[in-house]
Amino acid sequence: MKKDIEIPVIEGVYLVAVNEFNKDHRTHDWYAYLINENNYPLETVLIVSSGYDKKDKTSTMRHTLKVLGAKSFAKVEYLEPNVLKLNNEFSVSFFAEGKMLHKNFIFKKHTIAEANAKKVPLMKEEGILAS
Numbered sequence: 001m002k003k004d005i006e007i008p009v010i011e012g013v014y015l016v017a018v019n020e021f022n023k024d025h026r027t028h029d030w031y032a033y034l035i036n037e038n039n040y041p042l043e044t045v046l047i048v049s050s051g052y053d054k055k056d057k058t059s060t061m062r063h064t065l066k067v068l069g070a071k072s073f074a075k076v077e078y079l080e081p082n083v084l085k086l087n088n089e090f091s092v093s094f095f096a097e098g099k100m101l102h103k104n105f106i107f108k109k110h111t112i113a114e115a116n117a118k119k120v121p122l123m124k125e126e127g128i129l130a131s
Contacts, residue, residue, distance in 0.1 A: 051086035105130035
């Protein structure tokens with residue numbers, strides 16, 4: 001029975017951390033973005049995030065996006081500086097092309113740093129790509 005279950009490989013969907021200027025507070029802050037590089041939209045996107053290490057755990061955050069269009073991106077959440085020292089996991093579920101899909105993304109602790117920033121898909125900004 002297990003051999004009959006197909007788990008599709010999800011391509012073209014990324015979670016990134018981008019350091020951008022906050023005009024209201026006049027600070028540079030990290031934000032998580034979901035990117036859809038595919039030619040089809042992602043529908044009913046559910047995102048559950050939390051940070052953790054061996055001794056600390058953050059509260060669980062939940063976000064929804066009705067639709068994330070083809071070749072687009074959306075801001076998911078602000079990454080408070082204290083959580084950057086933790087592993088930050090984002091569980092993303094969505095419908096695409098008539099199928100429900102799921103992927104877990106993780107930023108390992110201390111990897112969200114300006115020194116690690118690289119060009120990210122679709123965005124003009126540099127950021128950190130979650131694994």
